[in-house]
Amino acid sequence: MKLSQRISAVPPSATIAITMRAKELQNSGVDVVSFGAGEPDFDTPQFIKDAAAEALQTGDTKYGPKSAAALKEAIAAKLQRENNLPCQANQVVVTVGAKHAIELLCQVLLNPGDKVLVPSPYWVSYPEMIKLACGETVVLPAGRDNGFKITPDQIRDNAAGAKAIILNSPSNPTGVTYTPEELSEIARAVLETDLIVISDEIYEKLIYGDAKFVSFASLDPKLPERTITVNGLSKSFAMTGWRLGWLAGPAEVVDGVRRLMSHQTTNPVSFAQAGALAAYTDPQSDGVVEQMRQEFEKRGIHIAQRLNAIDGVECIEPTGAFYVFPDVSAHYGRTLSGVEITGSMDLAKAALESSNVAVVPGAPFGEDNCVRLSFATSMEQIDKGIDRLAELLA
Numbered sequence: 001m002k003l004s005q006r007i008s009a010v011p012p013s014a015t016i017a018i019t020m021r022a023k024e025l026q027n028s029g030v031d032v033v034s035f036g037a038g039e040p041d042f043d044t045p046q047f048i049k050d051a052a053a054e055a056l057q058t059g060d061t062k063y064g065p066k067s068a069a070a071l072k073e074a075i076a077a078k079l080q081r082e083n084n085l086p087c088q089a090n091q092v093v094v095t096v097g098a099k100h101a102i103e104l105l106c107q108v109l110l111n112p113g114d115k116v117l118v119p120s121p122y123w124v125s126y127p128e129m130i131k132l133a134c135g136e137t138v139v140l141p142a143g144r145d146n147g148f149k150i151t152p153d154q155i156r157d158n159a160a161g162a163k164a165i166i167l168n169s170p171s172n173p174t175g176v177t178y179t180p181e182e183l184s185e186i187a188r189a190v191l192e193t194d195l196i197v198i199s200d201e202i203y204e205k206l207i208y209g210d211a212k213f214v215s216f217a218s219l220d221p222k223l224p225e226r227t228i229t230v231n232g233l234s235k236s237f238a239m240t241g242w243r244l245g246w247l248a249g250p251a252e253v254v255d256g257v258r259r260l261m262s263h264q265t266t267n268p269v270s271f272a273q274a275g276a277l278a279a280y281t282d283p284q285s286d287g288v289v290e291q292m293r294q295e296f297e298k299r300g301i302h303i304a305q306r307l308n309a310i311d312g313v314e315c316i317e318p319t320g321a322f323y324v325f326p327d328v329s330a331h332y333g334r335t336l337s338g339v340e341i342t343g344s345m346d347l348a349k350a351a352l353e354s355s356n357v358a359v360v361p362g363a364p365f366g367e368d369n370c371v372r373l374s375f376a377t378s379m380e381q382i383d384k385g386i387d388r389l390a391e392l393l394a
Contacts (some may be wrong), residue, residue, distance in 0.1 A: 008113035010128050011121045018117045018348065033385035034358040035373035036174060040238040042295075045288045048237060048275045055274030065270030067277045068094070074280040075246055077271045079229070082213040083204075086224060088317035090230060091248050093257045094276070096203045096268045098245030099125060100258075102166075104264075105228055105247065106133035108256040109159045109164060117158055117165040117195070121325065138162060144316065144327050148174040149182065158202065159193035167216055170203040170320020173365045173372040174314035175300065177211040177320035180219075187219040190226070197227040202245075203321040205236035206288050208297040211319035225250055235321075235357055236289055242272045257356075296322050299375040299382060306386040307373075310393055324363065329369035331393055343368045355371035355388040385389035 001335060019036040026032045060066045072089040079087040095101040102125075110116070112134040118126050120139045127137040138158055142150045148171065155165065167180040167186070178186070190197060199216040207213050217227035232245030247257065261267070279285055300318040307315040312330030334341050337354030341347050344361035348371055351357045362370035 042238040051278035052275035084218040101247040110135040115162040153191040164196040168200040173320025176196040
């Protein structure tokens, strides 16, 4: 059967592919240390599970869940309270994960041939979502020498003929967070153009050291009409399997997203939304999120130190999310465990098949000199995995 040209041109997600291969090996009895998926190793807080279970038991299993209106109100209130963003409930759409929100926005905003500026390294799915909407990705390189951050001039130099830009801070895959001052400079550059901004803020609660988070749309009174903020519950509340995200922005964009969803998913799982409402309204939330954040911060410092102690590996200490993105290109040109290393794909293959360590190659993120490691795993697993990598690269 012949598939469409659109889907034939889209490769599978590199992070999912590596994670699934690691799980296959684990299921066959192999002791694999996985630094693959961006999934917290903590369980969803009990009070959130209890709220969903109660909704399920009381019959909240229909289209248009009972908690839908209250959840949108809670998200709007959160944006006003925590993010300094003017927002009403009718400007919020709850989606099947933040990934779904960005895919919906690409379909709603882009016409065939429209260009989207994407800082690189980028989350692996951004270019593919743009491609599926028949748009064109314009990569803005932000290498390790620049701290994996773009400059305002890169926006000015590439904005002509472009429709939108996707910003992600804290970043997947780099673990880098733009400072409020850096984002303010980027905001000034954006306001000199006609660009629409998709601000992916899914890691906003996971900030480390002296880093400070700021919502992009809050930086200037003109930005809320130009910015769609995307967020969700997967990372902050350890709710990856719940598939709950949301977007908030201008009314005409929100209306378009709702119309598209009416032909796709209608709404996310009804009783899951009751759990999301508890996450955004229960007084316990701040405490459980902070406990997870503190543990991630310790792990991020530790894994960066361990990686930097390996000859030929250079790693920026993360200031957000739960990823490190070390440069391993000093080892390219070598043969490791019978595998000739010409780039990140080869190194990831050697690490998994020879050393039973799953890392994600940097090439699908737009930076072949690096590999991504998620430290959403225990200190014991981190040390075991880094020991194996050190032995492989020695």
